[in-house]
Amino acid sequence: MIYKIGSRGSKLALAQTESVCRELKKRYPEHTFEIVIVKTKGDKVQDKPLDQVGGKGIFVKEIEEMILSDEIQMGVHSMKDMPARPAEGLIFSKVWKREDPRDVLILREKKRLQELRHGAVIGTGSKRRAFQLKKLRPDLQVVGIRGNVDTRLRKMEEQKLDGIVLAAAGLHRLGMGDRISQYFSEEEMIPAPAQGVLALELRKNNEELRKMLDACADEESQKEASSERQFLEAMGGGCHVPVGASCVKQKDGTYRFYGMFGTEDGSRIVYESAAGSDPGTLAESTAAAIRRKMAGTVFLTGAGPGDPDLITVKGRKILHQADCVIYDRLADPGLLSYVKKDCEKIYVGKENRHHVMEQEEINRLLAQKAMEHKVVVRLKGGDPFVFGRGGEEAMFLKKLGIPAQIIPGISSCIAGPAYAGIPVTHRGTSGGFHVVTAHDRNNKLADIDFEGMARSGETCIFLMGFSKIGEIVQKLQEAGMSPHMPAAVISRAASVNQKTCIGTLETIEERVRKNRMEPPAVIVAGKTVELSAFIGTVRQQKPYLVTKIGTKPSRLSELLRGRGVSVTEIQTGSIVMTEQKFTKDMLQKASWLIFTSRNGVKGFMKNLQDSDLDVRCLHHTKIAAIGQKTAHWLKKYGLLADLVPQIYDSGHLAQCLKQKAGKQDLVCHIKGKEGTSVLRDTLAPLCKYHEIEVYENQPVKIEKPGSPDQYAGTVFTCASSVRRFFGSMEAKTAEKWKREMRCFSIGTGTTSALQQIGAAKICEALQADYESLAAVIGKDVEDVSVSED
Ligand code: SAH
Numbered sequence: 001m002i003y004k005i006g007s008r009g010s011k012l013a014l015a016q017t018e019s020v021c022r023e024l025k026k027r028y029p030e031h032t033f034e035i036v037i038v039k040t041k042g043d044k045v046q047d048k049p050l051d052q053v054g055g056k057g058i059f060v061k062e063i064e065e066m067i068l069s070d071e072i073q074m075g076v077h078s079m080k081d082m083p084a085r086p087a088e089g090l091i092f093s094k095v096w097k098r099e100d101p102r103d104v105l106i107l108r109e110k111k112r113l114q115e116l117r118h119g120a121v122i123g124t125g126s127k128r129r130a131f132q133l134k135k136l137r138p139d140l141q142v143v144g145i146r147g148n149v150d151t152r153l154r155k156m157e158e159q160k161l162d163g164i165v166l167a168a169a170g171l172h173r174l175g176m177g178d179r180i181s182q183y184f185s186e187e188e189m190i191p192a193p194a195q196g197v198l199a200l201e202l203r204k205n206n207e208e209l210r211k212m213l214d215a216c217a218d219e220e221s222q223k224e225a226s227s228e229r230q231f232l233e234a235m236g237g238g239c240h241v242p243v244g245a246s247c248v249k250q251k252d253g254t255y256r257f258y259g260m261f262g263t264e265d266g267s268r269i270v271y272e273s274a275a276g277s278d279p280g281t282l283a284e285s286t287a288a289a290i291r292r293k294m295a296g297t298v299f300l301t302g303a304g305p306g307d308p309d310l311i312t313v314k315g316r317k318i319l320h321q322a323d324c325v326i327y328d329r330l331a332d333p334g335l336l337s338y339v340k341k342d343c344e345k346i347y348v349g350k351e352n353r354h355h356v357m358e359q360e361e362i363n364r365l366l367a368q369k370a371m372e373h374k375v376v377v378r379l380k381g382g383d384p385f386v387f388g389r390g391g392e393e394a395m396f397l398k399k400l401g402i403p404a405q406i407i408p409g410i411s412s413c414i415a416g417p418a419y420a421g422i423p424v425t426h427r428g429t430s431g432g433f434h435v436v437t438a439h440d441r442n443n444k445l446a447d448i449d450f451e452g453m454a455r456s457g458e459t460c461i462f463l464m465g466f467s468k469i470g471e472i473v474q475k476l477q478e479a480g481m482s483p484h485m486p487a488a489v490i491s492r493a494a495s496v497n498q499k500t501c502i503g504t505l506e507t508i509e510e511r512v513r514k515n516r517m518e519p520p521a522v523i524v525a526g527k528t529v530e531l532s533a534f535i536g537t538v539r540q541q542k543p544y545l546v547t548k549i550g551t552k553p554s555r556l557s558e559l560l561r562g563r564g565v566s567v568t569e570i571q572t573g574s575i576v577m578t579e580q581k582f583t584k585d586m587l588q589k590a591s592w593l594i595f596t597s598r599n600g601v602k603g604f605m606k607n608l609q610d611s612d613l614d615v616r617c618l619h620h621t622k623i624a625a626i627g628q629k630t631a632h633w634l635k636k637y638g639l640l641a642d643l644v645p646q647i648y649d650s651g652h653l654a655q656c657l658k659q660k661a662g663k664q665d666l667v668c669h670i671k672g673k674e675g676t677s678v679l680r681d682t683l684a685p686l687c688k689y690h691e692i693e694v695y696e697n698q699p700v701k702i703e704k705p706g707s708p709d710q711y712a713g714t715v716f717t718c719a720s721s722v723r724r725f726f727g728s729m730e731a732k733t734a735e736k737w738k739r740e741m742r743c744f745s746i747g748t749g750t751t752s753a754l755q756q757i758g759a760a761k762i763c764e765a766l767q768a769d770y771e772s773l774a775a776v777i778g779k780d781v782e783d784v785s786v787s788e789d
Contacts, residue, residue: 002032003209006063006075009037010148015173016198017076020096028212036072038063060201064090067203074202074209079194079225080167082201084233091204094217095225099169099196101246103129103189107163107181108156113137120162123155128242129165131266132189149174165189169196190244190258190271193228197221220249227257227279234287234400235261236368242269245286247279257282261290263372270294288401295402296323296374298366300390302383302409303327305416306494307540308334309566315407323373326365328380332495334543335379337569341551344373359389363396370402383411387437387463411435413461416493416522419540420500421532424459430528432458438465438472438523445471450479459526466491466519469512473505476525481505486529491521496542496710502529541566542712544744544777545705547721549573549697556717559774565781566712570705572721573697577603578673580694582611588620590690591665592657594679595641596626596650600670601633603694615639622660626653627769648768649747654682661687672697674720676749702728713742713763715777717770719753726757744780746773 003024007017017035024033040062063075064087079095086092110116113136123145124130130142145155149170156164163181171177200213228245235243244260254277262269272289274282299318304310311319319325319338327336329349336345348357348365357365369376384390384406397404413435417424424433434453438445445468453460454476465472469489477483483506491499503511505525543566548554550571557567595601608614615638625631625641627648634641643660645652657679661667666688669679673696683689697720705711714737716722722743726734742761745751747768754762763780765773 002034003074004034004036004072006036006038006066006072008040008059008063008077012149012170012174013076016078019173020076020198020200023096023216024212027216036066038066038072038075064201067201070203073206074200074213077199077201078170079197079199079229080192082194082199084229086201089204090201091210093200093202093210093213095194095197095222096200096216097218098221098225099172101191101194101196101224102168102186103165103184103191103195104168104171104180105163105165105182105184106153106156106179108161110162110181112182116140116162121160123152123159123161123164126165126192126242127262127264127266128192128244128260129189131242131262131269132244132260133165135269136188149176153179167191167195186246186248186256186258187273190260191246193232193243193245194225195246197225223247223279224249224255227255227283230280231257231259231283231287234284235259235290236364236371240264241368241371242266245283247282250275253277255279255282257286259283259286259290261294261371268294268372291371291401295370296372296376297403297405298370298376298378298393298397299405299407300378300384300394301380301407302388302411303332303335303379303381304410304494305382305412306332306492306498307566308332308568309561310410310415310494311335312407312409315409318375318377318407319379321375322377323375324369325377325379326362326369327378334568338553344369359392363393366393366397367400367402370397380409381412382415383409386411386413386435412493412520412522413463416490417459417461417488417524417528419493419498419538420488420490420502420524421535421537422488422490422524422529423531423535424461424524424528426528426531429531430457430459430526432456433461433526434458435461435463438462438468445475448475450475454479454481457527459524459528462523462525464520465523466517466521469523470509472523473509473525477505481525485525486527487523487525488529488532489517489521489523491517491519493522494540496540498537498540500532500537502532541781542710543568545570545711545714547572547714547716547725549718549721550575554717556715556770556774559770560777563774563778563781565774565777568705568711570703570725571700572702572724574700575599575672576696576698577606578693578696579610580607580692582607582613584613584617587613587617589666590621590668592622592624592661592667593618594624594626594653594657594667594669595630595634596653596669596671596675596679598630598633599672599695599697601630601637603672604670604692605637607694624653624657626650627767629769649749650676650678651748654679658682658686663687666690668692670694674718676719676752678749699724708737708741711741713744713777713780715744715773716750716754717746717773719749722750722753722757722759726759742780744773744777746770 005017007013021033021035040059059081060077066072067075068089118139119141121141121143123143125144125146133140133142145152152164202209224247227247231245232243241264242262246258248256250256256275258273260271270290270293272286274286276282301315316338322339322343324344325339326346326348348362380388394404414424436448440447462472485505487505487508488502489512499517501511501515501517546557546567546569548569548571557569560567622642623639624643631641631644643656645656667683668690670692673693738759743754743759745754745764751762751764765776
């Protein structure tokens, strides 16, 4: 038999493969063994760090594909380059005798690490080595270096590096052991898991070859390598994060296990070690100890069925705190506006059969992120335990010792029917309900007890059944349900696109088709479906798009939500305080200070404090506030406004001041950098008018809002938001928005900005405050519902 052995073409890879080939030839002279050189992606891309080109797998993929297609029968790799698990359809043979697992230092001039000058430069391509070097000598400079052994040695000379770190095994295999300046003990530098071990990879069903390879195994190396790989897998198996593991046999026959694990950016690194007689147990206990030190909590959180407002209060609170959110397609993206600015957002969308990520990958990702962050939110549509595989995720995390908490959500199985006016239970009509998935593990309906459901007389609810609706209604009838039994399909429940279709088991499939319903959808069969005629559908209103400054949910949005208005926020700016040096003299000269916003009050007070002054230097000064809210903020700092106009806007404020301020009076307007000129225009000719800018509303990148028909209206609370919002769009899109979108404005300044850009439908609040604006919008919602009914 001829066995072809795949190898990468580098000197080291060939040396490794040749040693394997030699051994096989010696043991099995009756067979022929040939080496086939395979160029991998990892060999082609030499200039980038490994984790940027796709991690460890890039050295093995091409070889694995050739084994799978039987072009070659086995491949030889370094075990440390292998992902935690072999690819589908492949296995590793038992481990042969291991080379020296330690890392070593090659120095250009000196002999030992300790002899290097302060700030010496060492090259390595591995984060694991870099972090540990820094631990040994914090003064060292570590630079990235890639390529095979010769390349790295050459780069050391060319770039005049003081040294490089490599694996002892590689150098020994190349017969270059004499280049080694210093060996690091496992305590000093924990090697990569299974360093010095060769991975012999073959097809799972190639029994004969497996036996031949296993016969050459070394039991001790096998034990050590398995435990180190077990540690790697227990830590999530990631190749982007620094992981080290080393199991070392002691003189007395017991083992010592060293483990290290760090975050991708190296901000947290934990080392642990354990001693005992069983390497596997040691790997687990070391991994568990590291996780205990490092892991944050994963919150498996229900997002509700569609409307972002249907998340629980607890769910929303945890989103505020999240450092990382891992979310599905079914979780409404609007919920992501609740997270902090620097929160990492990862989409692992699960659409039927188009999984972006496999469940196992998601599990590992959760574990990995839990090691990097304190609060990880796994956001799932509906309730995490209702066909959401939340149970699997919770068990996986529990097994790893990572704290997990469940925050239940409103499941579409109840909310869907409810929004269609169908109670899942009803006294005297249905004493219970069944919720089943039409998409079980085998993707068949065979496991569903249709007879039991039909016999019970209770409401039957099917999730993930849209594409099988015909089969479902047929099976229910075969099980004894009347063809006239009411049935309903609710698609995209609790979203603005919610559609309901009601019929009977006999008619529903046809109606769904005619109405062009789309998934996701809930199917309901049972007598309570009839009640929808008496209860009525909850129609999901389109949200109002609220422009806001800053990342936090705005108070206006809170007010609107409190009135039952659906809101989507969009950030148009952020507030940055401006530094101003105040002097006592300057403040005491002012007859009037005018405040026109909360930020003005905050910025003024901050500068006052930073100038080592307090409110006593204002005892001669009169204070004007544009409205009650601003007056309220002043009061918080112990200042009572002497003047608040009846109508809260600049025009009225200016008119009031006009009557009070004389030619000699110095009037200081505390304001933001932008803003209207109403006060200046009115007051400057009459008195000494002076502006002090204490904050700036800076523009931010505005996210694309979609199209106007998605929203009931857009809400503006300042002129700059108007200009930025429309300015961020392409001309044609902006025209459409200006023509079609109803714009709600807080007051005159904002309204005139809207008029200037040419908005066609403007609606202004009665008074320039959030309450009045919210009232106008609340009224609008009522009017819209009445006119539609
Ligand atoms: N955990 C989710 C269900 C996940 S299974 C929950 O508790 O709601 C996915 C299925 O849920 C979809 O195939 C569909 O049947 C149903 N579903 C989820 N959201 C829905 C929605 N907004 N409208 C209708 N059905 C929905």
